[in-house]
Amino acid sequence: MPKTAVITGASSGIGAASARALAADGWHVVIGARRVDRLEALAAEIGGTAMELDVTDQASVDAFCEAVESCDLLLNNAGGALGTASMAEADIDQWQWMYDVNVLGTVRMTKALLPKLVASGDGQVIVIGSIAAREPYKGGGGYNAAKHAVAAATRVLRLELIGQPVRVSEIDPGMVETEFSVVRFGGDEEKAAKVYEGVTPMSAEDIADAVRWVASRPRHVNIDQILMLATAQTSAQVVHREL
Numbered sequence: 001m002p003k004t005a006v007i008t009g010a011s012s013g014i015g016a017a018s019a020r021a022l023a024a025d026g027w028h029v030v031i032g033a034r035r036v037d038r039l040e041a042l043a044a045e046i047g048g049t050a051m052e053l054d055v056t057d058q059a060s061v062d063a064f065c066e067a068v069e070s071c072d073l074l075l076n077n078a079g080g081a082l083g084t085a086s087m088a089e090a091d092i093d094q095w096q097w098m099y100d101v102n103v104l105g106t107v108r109m110t111k112a113l114l115p116k117l118v119a120s121g122d123g124q125v126i127v128i129g130s131i132a133a134r135e136p137y138k139g140g141g142g143y144n145a146a147k148h149a150v151a152a153a154t155r156v157l158r159l160e161l162i163g164q165p166v167r168v169s170e171i172d173p174g175m176v177e178t179e180f181s182v183v184r185f186g187g188d189e190e191k192a193a194k195v196y197e198g199v200t201p202m203s204a205e206d207i208a209d210a211v212r213w214v215a216s217r218p219r220h221v222n223i224d225q226i227l228m229l230a231t232a233q234t235s236a237q238v239v240h241r242e243l
């Protein structure tokens with residue numbers, strides 16, 4: 001029987017690319033997101049199972065996780081940033097959403113699926129973090145705070161699960177060209193395009209490669225943390241642009 005991987009935020013970007021990569025490696029992939037039409041098209045393409053999921057809504061998480069029969073791998077990918085306001089201008093609603101989707105979304109999903117991951121006998125939780133989890137940057141306040149919290153929670157989980165059959169891994173990407181920046185800038189495609197101007201950023205498939213590698217290590221190997229950057233980026237705000 002194929003092993004089951006549950007992926008959040010799977011309708012696009014890193015989530016969708018990881019679903020394709022894991023399905024190609026023989027996993028049965030259960031994909032969740034709010035945009036069900038996109039999800040269903042992807043599920044049909046890779047022979048997976050699509051189910052509506054909003055990680056900010058406990059009832060949605062409960063219904064989704066109850067419907068998952070077994071779970072060998074949970075990829076906590078759903079997340080995102082809103083805005084680049086300074087601390088002086090912090091928008092509390094944006095902060096609240098970022099905390100909810102990135103931190104609480106990861107906690108809700110992990111908590112709900114942990115019994116099934118333990119029962120699998122060789123479970124894995126992989127969290128998509130960010131360079132923003134390691135390095136604060138100007139205008140990053142709400143996202144930095146949320147991703148630092150995600151990293152802290154992930155590392156606590158790793159500590160608490162020692163001795164149990166569940167591995168815990170964190171993959172922290174830098175610049176990846178997905179819908180991430182379009183969402184961050186409230187749909188402003190021009191502003192989003194500027195983020196990647198003159199740079200070859202990583203692609204969602206680059207991160208999916210790391211996911212499939214982490215997911216395919218033997219059970220005695222836990223990849224604790226990976227920091228992945230584009231060659232032209234050496235830290236959050238140090239980027240070489242060929243303009």
Ligand code: 8X3
Nearest residue numbers: 130131132174175236
């Ligand atoms: C996305 C990377 O540099 O915009 O997680 O924070 S960054």
